[in-house]
Amino acid sequence: MDSKGYTHDPPFDRGYLSVGAIHKLHYAQYGNRNGKPVIFxxxxxxxxxSFANTTYFNPDIYRVILYDQRGAGKSLPTACTEENTTHHLIEDIEALRKHLGISKWFMLFGGSWGATLALLYAQRYPERVGSMVLRGIFTARQPEINWTRMPDSGAARMWPAEYEKFLNFLPEEERRNPPESYCKYILNISTDEETKRKRYEAALE
Incomplete structure (x- = not known):
């Protein structure tokens, strides 16, 4: 391992898993196919x-599973919020475990919203979790949402240029409550497809 982390070969397996009538999850497996299963x-x-996420894990020891959650990344359909709730996301982890023939996760490795998802999955399926590594913990509580998204918040004060960029995608009259305003575009209320796409991307930055 060098300062940039571990180096992995291309995935030894990748594909799509249908979950429900709408969504297909994109996943890829790296490292030791007989190793300790860890899901990112x-x-x-x-x-x-992305491939860069594999750098945390020793490929001689771990079987590394990367997947994109519903509506995200390479999963299909892109940016779809229908049948896309926290409950669905928890069950998707369990469906992926069964699909890959894994009896128990050696590790759930989650960051930010992924840390929240790891905790929720572990609460529902404690017998399927051996350990967890949680980083950049974000539990989606209202104070955390306020700190990262609202005007005059901690994030706005610490990174004013970046926060201004975040606000600039919204019309002036919609900037008092950015989470609520962005939600309209993410939920496809806007009829302007180009504006909808740009504001969806901005909300995720």
Missing amino acids: LHGGPGGNT
């Missing part, structure tokens, strides 16, 4: 995984 839970909601 990305942030967001609406983030994605």
